[in-house]
Amino acid sequence: MAEPGKILGEFEQVTLLALLQLDNCAYGAAIRQLLHSRISRDVALGALYATLERMEKKGLVRSWLGDATPERGGRAKRYFEVTAKGRLALKQCKAALDTMWQGIIICSSGEMVYD
Template sequence: MSEKDKFLGEFEQMTMLALLHLENEAYGAAIRQLLAEQVNRNVAIGALYSTLERLERKGMVESRLGEATAQRGGRAKRYFKVTAQGHSALKRARQAMDTLWQGLSIRHSLFQKV
């Protein structure tokens, strides 16, 4: 894995956190809706799958095909799950952000030291 692949972008982190929230029900439509409702990120399904594919290539998530339902025109769902490597990357990203946020607060749209 290259150095660049160890880091997660903002949308990658949001997507992985959505997978963790949805647990065993993390598939395209559900993830898209959760992101739209919880963080107001109304993304195209293609953008979401593009991110999930990239995360899968990095080894951060894995996918499996699930059941087909009538609501989906008889098409199967693809379920996604965060891997152990993904968990570590998320943890690392959070620690990095926490470290950088320490001693800062936002007041009147300005970043100030506390």
């Protein structure tokens, strides 16, 4: 079980969502490029790995090493996958955000009002 009331950080959420979108091919470079293309987030690979490892310690993701390939200079890929705990945390986060967004209207001018 994810800890109740613990909301994921914004970057943790987008990283978990990127892992889900990449399904079983989520590794550092692919995640970085997806974040760049989808949300224009130019993140350093080191920062991405730090977040992924922090989430791995929390049990939200798991990782394993793939085979070394020549197009990577003979180095292995480190694949990441969202665990059941990670999926639950994401669902809780979405539910919390949806609840908080209820009644908030974004006007055409960009202003937000609570109705």
